Amino acid sequence: MRLTVGVEEEFLLLDAEKSQAAPAVDAVLAEVPDDLRGQVAREYLTSQIEINSPPGLDLRALRHSLGLLRAGIAGAAERAGARVAAIGCCPVTGPEPPVVDEPRFHRMVERFGALSPGPGLNGVHVHIGVPDPDIGVRVLNHLRPWLPLLHAATTNSPFAEGRDSGYASWRSVMWERWPSVGPTPYLESHEHYEDLVARLVSSGAMLDEAMLYWYARLSARYPTIELRLGDVCPTLDDTILVAALARGLVGTVLADIEAGRPAPRIDHQLLAAAHWRAAHDGLAGRLVDPADQRSRPAWHLFQRLFDTVRPELERNGDLELTTLLMGRLRARGTGASRQRAVYARTGDIGAVLDLLTLPASPVA
Numbered sequence: 001m002r003l004t005v006g007v008e009e010e011f012l013l014l015d016a017e018k019s020q021a022a023p024a025v026d027a028v029l030a031e032v033p034d035d036l037r038g039q040v041a042r043e044y045l046t047s048q049i050e051i052n053s054p055p056g057l058d059l060r061a062l063r064h065s066l067g068l069l070r071a072g073i074a075g076a077a078e079r080a081g082a083r084v085a086a087i088g089c090c091p092v093t094g095p096e097p098p099v100v101d102e103p104r105f106h107r108m109v110e111r112f113g114a115l116s117p118g119p120g121l122n123g124v125h126v127h128i129g130v131p132d133p134d135i136g137v138r139v140l141n142h143l144r145p146w147l148p149l150l151h152a153a154t155t156n157s158p159f160a161e162g163r164d165s166g167y168a169s170w171r172s173v174m175w176e177r178w179p180s181v182g183p184t185p186y187l188e189s190h191e192h193y194e195d196l197v198a199r200l201v202s203s204g205a206m207l208d209e210a211m212l213y214w215y216a217r218l219s220a221r222y223p224t225i226e227l228r229l230g231d232v233c234p235t236l237d238d239t240i241l242v243a244a245l246a247r248g249l250v251g252t253v254l255a256d257i258e259a260g261r262p263a264p265r266i267d268h269q270l271l272a273a274a275h276w277r278a279a280h281d282g283l284a285g286r287l288v289d290p291a292d293q294r295s296r297p298a299w300h301l302f303q304r305l306f307d308t309v310r311p312e313l314e315r316n317g318d319l320e321l322t323t324l325l326m327g328r329l330r331a332r333g334t335g336a337s338r339q340r341a342v343y344a345r346t347g348d349i350g351a352v353l354d355l356l357t358l359p360a361s362p363v364a
Helices: 025-031 034-039 060-079 103-112 133-141 145-153 170-175 190-203 236-258 268-281 296-316 320-332 335-345 349-356
Strands: 005-015 040-042 048-052 081-084 123-128 216-218 224-231 286-287 295-297
Touching: 005 034, 005 236, 025 040, 025 048, 025 081, 034 040, 034 060, 040 060, 040 296, 048 060, 060 081, 060 236, 060 320, 103 133, 123 295, 133 190, 133 216, 133 224, 133 236, 145 236, 145 268, 145 286, 145 296, 170 224, 170 268, 224 236, 224 296, 236 296, 236 320, 286 296, 295 296, 296 320, 335 349
Parallel strands: none
Antiparallel strands: 005 048, 005 081, 005 123, 040 048, 123 224, 216 224, 286 295
């Protein structure tokens, strides 16, 4: 059985001329074409916008859908006097846009204060269909050691306050301020999962189940596993590669579950360290080996992930496209590496944001 895959992407809205965030979401939404409006939404701040692809089986169809949505919001922003950037967090300081005027967001501000300073943290979420919540929880257990590798591949926010933060994903550092962010714990059952969620809400650390920000969770809305790994990707190539590997990984661990292979019980602190290393190095340095939790070259481990899921990629018809996209990522580097290369050449944060500004026509 092929698994469905869908993607949510969050973006930063910028002033059309200046390198600063623009609180323009309502103006942009008003310009979105009617046929796309059901897949475009507000996010937490008025300087953010989100797109949601329909779930499907075919990667090329997913790429086409996301391409239309990216181009659609880019064109809408252009008509509204703004632009859209695919970046994890704003690299420069400026006026802080207000939160979207919705009761839930105001409650979040009242409860949690200034945990997300700046114009917004923009991530990518990949949804993979699973048969039922009980199987879904077992999948979450098996995914835990692999997710830092996917986290590293999404790193796309090295700059903060106009300078290099020293991290490939500064967004990840800022995001982890929230009390419900972190590696998914080892779960004994679906009942255990639900009990943990209820206790976290009762503790005050979350307003509701939607604030469960583990790196992988059961979706509160769909019959899916939701991977909430890292920064929004700079290009469609990067997003589709991450989606393909995520689906391949879920399919691979489902086979492990069916074969009776247990999930490794890795210490929570070691997983937190692995995610920290992913945010710090991206794919340009070293990562933590899923097998023994020792540091090894990042690309060696990322290639092992690819080799591990290769049979599932082939079964899904994704191998040829994913192999091509792996080669492109290896040649270009992650979004963080690309941003640093532009800045090293120009010394201009504005040029970095130009690199990440979405075009108003679909990419072939």
